[in-house]
Amino acid sequence: MDEASGDDVPPTSVERELDGTVTAYFDVPVAGDRIERLLTEIFTAHWEDVSVGPLLEGAAYEIRFAAPPKVTMLDGYLTVDPGAWHFHLCVGDHRGVRSEELMRVRRVARAAFFTTEGGSCAPTTWGLRLWNGRGEQMITVLFPSPHFDAEWRRLAEPRWEKTALWRGLRRRYSTPAR
Numbered sequence: 819m820d821e822a823s824g825d826d827v828p829p830t831s832v833e834r835e836l837d838g839t840v841t842a843y844f845d846v847p848v849a850g851d852r853i854e855r856l857l858t859e860i861f862t863a864h865w866e867d868v869s870v871g872p873l874l875e876g877a878a879y880e881i882r883f884a885a886p887p888k889v890t891m892l893d894g895y896l897t898v899d900p901g902a903w904h905f906h907l908c909v910g911d912h913r914g915v916r917s918e919e920l921m922r923v924r925r926v927a928r929a930a931f932f933t934t935e936g937g938s939c940a941p942t943t944w945g946l947r948l949w950n951g952r953g954e955q956m957i958t959v960l961f962p963s964p965h966f967d968a969e970w971r972r973l974a975e976p977r978w979e980k981t982a983l984w985r986g987l988r989r990r991y992s993t994p995a996r
Contacts, residue, residue: 829842830930839935840934843932844931845993851909853926853929854891856987856991857889857896860959860987861887861898868882868959868960869882869960870957872955873960886900893913894913894925895909895912907948908950911925912924924951925950928949929947932945932947944961946958961983964980
């Protein structure tokens, strides 16, 4: 069993970054309402355990929820609203667009669970990332790390059971590598 992924399922793809980190991706089918169901589960049942935001070269938004967000769906857009702010993600068909191309660009085109090894902040990171039809990152969801406690203090020994949420969701929503 692989400690980073939690089992022996091979990743769909592996990317090596300029900083030396290696990210293994486990793709999630985006057709139908699968992404809506996945995100609704994360933001209603596991909101306390995750942080969210885009993670880009030079910018990392790691937003944690202080209270359960309200999650709604309207015309293809999932809205996550914790109160003082909110965000929308196009996860379904949006009837308000004028072209099929624009609908394709806005909607989640790729989703993948991932592990990244070799980072400067943590030995391994567990997450879920969504991209739109242009290949632009829409959001990253970071799951609990076995290397840190709830206050982000480094643990002397990893607590691998903290990857159970990531492993369970990945098993249920992603597809095995072909």
